[in-house]
Amino acid sequence: MPLLNKIPAELNRLIGDSLSVGEDMADLLFACKTDLAPDGRMEDSMLVVTRRHLVVATRSDGKWSLTHTLSLADIAGLTVEPLVGASALMATVDGRESRLLRYTHAVAQDMSDAVESLLHLIGPDGSPDHTEPVAEEPVPDWSSREAHLRTFRRLWSFCLPHWRTLVIAMLVTVAASAIDLLPPYLTMILVDQVLVDQSMFIWLPLIVALLAVSRIVHTGVTIISGRMMAVLGDRLAYDARSELLNVLQLLPLKYYDMQQTGGLMARIARDAKSIHYFWIDFAPQVVQQGLLVIGMTAVLFYLNWELALLVLIPIPAIIYASFHIKRYLMWFYGRSWDSWATFFERVNDALAGIRVVKIFAQEKRQSLEMQLENEKVFTAERNIHIRSRTVRPLLAFIVSVGGLLVWWYGGQQVQSTEMTTGMLMAFFLYLAMFYSPVQQLTSMADWIPEMMTAITRTFEVIDSPIEEYTPDGTVDVPRFEGRLELQDVNFGYVAHQPVLKGINLHVEPGEMIGLVGHSGAGKSTLIKLMCRFYDVDGGRIMIDGTDVRRMDLTQLRSQIGYVEQDPFLFSGSVADNIRFGNQDASREAIIEAAINANAHEFIVKLPDGYDTPVGERGGRLSGGERQRVAIARAILHDPRILILDEPTSALDLETEKKIQEALGRLMEGRTTLAIAHRLSTLRDADRLLVLKNGEPVELGTHEELLDRQGEYYRLVQLHTNVSSIVGVEG
Amino acid sequence: MSFLDPAVVHLERRDDQPPTLSIAGDLFFGVKIRQAFPLSQESRYVTFFDQEDEYLGIVADPSSCDESTFRIIRDEIEWRYFRPRITRVVEMEGRGGTSLFSVETDRGEVKIPMRDLREGMTELSPGRILITDENGNRYEIPDLDLLDRRSRRLIRRLI
Known part of the structure; x- marks a missing residue:
């Protein structure tokens, strides 16, 4: 992710001055702030990269200065040297390595992203690489506090298609607030003119009727606005969820490498819901309560400004108290949340591992440990409730002070006939309505950060860059022949830590290549590159002479089949899983594929045959059965290139044989890359590529490599008894 | 082939x-x-x-x-494949953790004990429901719309 940290104005000017003619800061690609000065002081430094230059600047005594200005064309190589507690960025210029800057682990991730982008820029041979643009759209940083404003704008953009409903609902809300102001005023007239003065006694039924009508209208209007906002909120939450679900399928695999599935689930379920709360609870409440406070203040001042001023006296105390009480309680809520989380984790663990618990006869201890967590939850909950039950009456007391002041001063005015009894009553009625919105608005102020954080998290996912499915200049490859070529392929999950180095391989259509090596040798990574879950850092992967990066991703992947080591099945029926890659497949085709995968027989013996639900992740099937369903799925998918990650787990001989047969049929006529563990697969492979520490060390047939007595020979010796293999072959 | x-x-x-x-x-x-x-x-x-x-x-x-x-x-x-088809739901009563479903089927009247009502009911396709009781017996409602109103209401509450 290219970074665009803010460049201080002074530094901006400095860099602008030092750049060559024809380039200015508009050519800025990215800037990454780091945290160490060259002499090791904790001081801001900055790596700034423009289209043609790399600039390193550092701050000393509050002043910025440039330490390095290099032309990208001159940089022959860039490396990150891991130090202890820090790292250093090194550049090779004119055959000499120089230290550009040092930084701590706190900024290591940002720097790693920056270096990755830089490496793309200078290309593998050191020259600026113009074939691969790196200036991706800067991804908006949703995490900062200032981003809240942007979040509001995004919220509004979600609402825009429904603006009519929103405007009507808001108008109705305003009407409800206005109607709310009417009853106390009518009460004043009722008391003064009708009950005390009796001059307008005839008006009694009319005023009571008006009071009744205002209540009825208010109720109706509240229902209408409530319902409208609720539907709107639900619709917006639905829209947000839809967009999220859509994006989640399109995000590149490397996104998921860095995220926990649980966290993403929470975003879909909970965070997207906060958009609903914003529009249902927050926005209308702010509008309605805000209008009430303004309207009532105006009316109170209109009726009696001196008394109105007295009413306002407790307001600062109420605001202060509400604000701080919420903060104070929040701490306890946090504690409670934590204790619940640990409690659930503990219980979940104990239940998921119930078999282990019973086998080791640890029921009592488990129960005791859970009890301990239960006690923590009890304490946390008790702390909240004791405090909230203390604080609320105190708040009510502050509110009542306002009432006492009105009694005291208003009573005097009534006595001296400066004010009527009716007006005093109206004051009390307004007063009762006045403090509650003030309290509500205050506590809402505290919701904002919490809600905004949730909404922001939702947008963070929605705005993550998705995979580029149809890159510019896409070459149409409707059906592969299956010729594979890996040319000098280099790759690392973190840019400066290569996992694969200099892989060269040419595979003819229909050929089967076995990938061999210790765990961590790079076999799985190579397979991920073939599926284009990641892109190579250097070199290229070609299919039928076309670089995979120039292919439509859907077209590419639809012709690649992948059978995982432990295949993932989706909950649904066996038939649903087999037709996963080919939704239009007929039942005949499904059965045919299952027969070829040696799965048909066990499937039809299940009580519900192909209609049998496989359970979550295929848990109701055995390992061997899952394997064969996955093979049937791959057969039906009919890929031109097959990627196979052979299971390491030992199965019974019968199942093993069936799977081998099935795989044999699956591989027939297809170019196959297989991570092989089984002797039979190794022997059947046309050639074997042996990897060691990400580098290719041997390539040849099983026999050739055994004869060579090199790395492969040692690997086979490690895994099995080599003499028996030779015996089998002989 | x-x-x-x-x-x-x-x-x-x-x-x-x-x-x-x-x-x-x-x-x-x-x-x-x-x-x-x-x-x-x-x-x-x-x-x-x-x-x-x-x-x-x-x-x-x-x-x-x-x-x-x-x-x-x-x-x-x-x-x-023994799977009686339900023609009418007579009654549904909760008894402790187990619910008892009295139904009429094409094979006669039967009381279906179910521990988890929602879990035991699967809508195979819209209106077609498979009921599995706590003993693993299966019953089918081929088309919910063909049942009487009361039966429909009782079932709809659960799916």
Whole structure:
């Protein structure tokens, strides 16, 4: 992710001055702030990269200065040297390595992203690489506090298609607030003119009727606005969820490498819901309560400004108290949340591992440990409730002070006939309505950060860059022949830590290549590159002479089949899983594929045959059965290139044989890359590529490599008894 | 081709013995007949197993077999897949953790004990419901809309 940290104005000017003619800061690609000065002081430094230059600047005594200005064309190589507690960025210029800057682990991730982008820029041979643009759209940083404003704008953009409903609902809300102001005023007239003065006694039924009508209208209007906002909120939450679900399928695999599935689930379920709360609870409440406070203040001042001023006296105390009480309680809520989380984790663990618990006869201890967590939850909950039950009456007391002041001063005015009894009553009625919105608005102020954080998290996912499915200049490859070529392929999950180095391989259509090596040798990574879950850092992967990066991703992947080591099945029926890659497949085709995968027989013996639900992740099937369903799925998918990650787990001989047969049929006529563990697969492979520490060390047939007595020979010796293999072959 | 030609598949049955299958002249005694898609495609895809439960073959469209073979297939399936069809829901009562469902089926009245009502009910397709009771017995409502109003209401609350 290219970074665009803010460049201080002074530094901006400095860099602008030092750049060559024809380039200015508009050519800025990215800037990454780091945290160490060259002499090791904790001081801001900055790596700034423009289209043609790399600039390193550092701050000393509050002043910025440039330490390095290099032309990208001159940089022959860039490396990150891991130090202890820090790292250093090194550049090779004119055959000499120089230290550009040092930084701590706190900024290591940002720097790693920056270096990755830089490496793309200078290309593998050191020259600026113009074939691969790196200036991706800067991804908006949703995490900062200032981003809240942007979040509001995004919220509004979600609402825009429904603006009519929103405007009507808001108008109705305003009407409800206005109607709310009417009853106390009518009460004043009722008391003064009708009950005390009796001059307008005839008006009694009319005023009571008006009071009744205002209540009825208010109720109706509240229902209408409530319902409208609720539907709107639900619709917006639905829209947000839809967009999220859509994006989640399109995000590149490397996104998921860095995220926990649980966290993403929470975003879909909970965070997207906060958009609903914003529009249902927050926005209308702010509008309605805000209008009430303004309207009532105006009316109170209109009726009696001196008394109105007295009413306002407790307001600062109420605001202060509400604000701080919420903060104070929040701490306890946090504690409670934590204790619940640990409690659930503990219980979940104990239940998921119930078999282990019973086998080791640890029921009592488990129960005791859970009890301990239960006690923590009890304490946390008790702390909240004791405090909230203390604080609320105190708040009510502050509110009542306002009432006492009105009694005291208003009573005097009534006595001296400066004010009527009716007006005093109206004051009390307004007063009762006045403090509650003030309290509500205050506590809402505290919701904002919490809600905004949730909404922001939702947008963070929605705005993550998705995979580029149809890159510019896409070459149409409707059906592969299956010729594979890996040319000098280099790759690392973190840019400066290569996992694969200099892989060269040419595979003819229909050929089967076995990938061999210790765990961590790079076999799985190579397979991920073939599926284009990641892109190579250097070199290229070609299919039928076309670089995979120039292919439509859907077209590419639809012709690649992948059978995982432990295949993932989706909950649904066996038939649903087999037709996963080919939704239009007929039942005949499904059965045919299952027969070829040696799965048909066990499937039809299940009580519900192909209609049998496989359970979550295929848990109701055995390992061997899952394997064969996955093979049937791959057969039906009919890929031109097959990627196979052979299971390491030992199965019974019968199942093993069936799977081998099935795989044999699956591989027939297809170019196959297989991570092989089984002797039979190794022997059947046309050639074997042996990897060691990400580098290719041997390539040849099983026999050739055994004869060579090199790395492969040692690997086979490690895994099995080599003499028996030779015996089998002989 | 993995499917058997219906023209060469013949079944015979004597009294209440499991049927004998002939595939292009080869005889297999005591065969078992199973459906490949017992829930989603009952009328097609019938598989045959021999006495030892070894797989023999599959016929895509059994109605293309000769009449008596087709009849035997239907009977065998009826025999193997016991799934009474519910015609009316009489009552539903909760009793402790278990609910008891009194229903009328095409096989007679029955009380269905269910520990978890929602878990035991699966909507196979809109309006078609499969009920599995706590003993693993199965019942089917082929079309919810064909039940009376009260039965419909009782079931709808649960799915």
